[in-house]
Amino acid sequence: MKLKPLGDRLIVRRIEEERKTPSGIVIPDTAAEKPDQGIVISVGDGKVAEDGSLRAMSLKVGDRVLFGKYSGQTVKIDGEELLVMREEDVMCMVLDG
Secondary structure (H helix, E strand, C coil), rough: CCEEEEECCEEEEEECCCCEEEEEEEEECCCCCCEEEEEEEECCCCEEEECCCCCCCCEEEEECEEECCCCEEEEEEEEEEEEEEEHEEEECCCCCC
């Protein structure tokens, strides 16, 4: 199923974090925190300003982003958990380097 977010919303796939501590202890799924990083997989057209103009999205498909632990709305599509959130809920992009 393909999703197209509306307005200034985007769809993010969480990036799973390492389930092992540096000392080698494996963390069970029930004790692990949800990751706060993800990959943008779909973006809306942008936000409509008060004057009717469209402000384009700053993010694009494939961007790696950081967001708050409780940001967005979780949806399950084809057995996969995705997040639908507004662009303003994203704190920053993760740049290579």
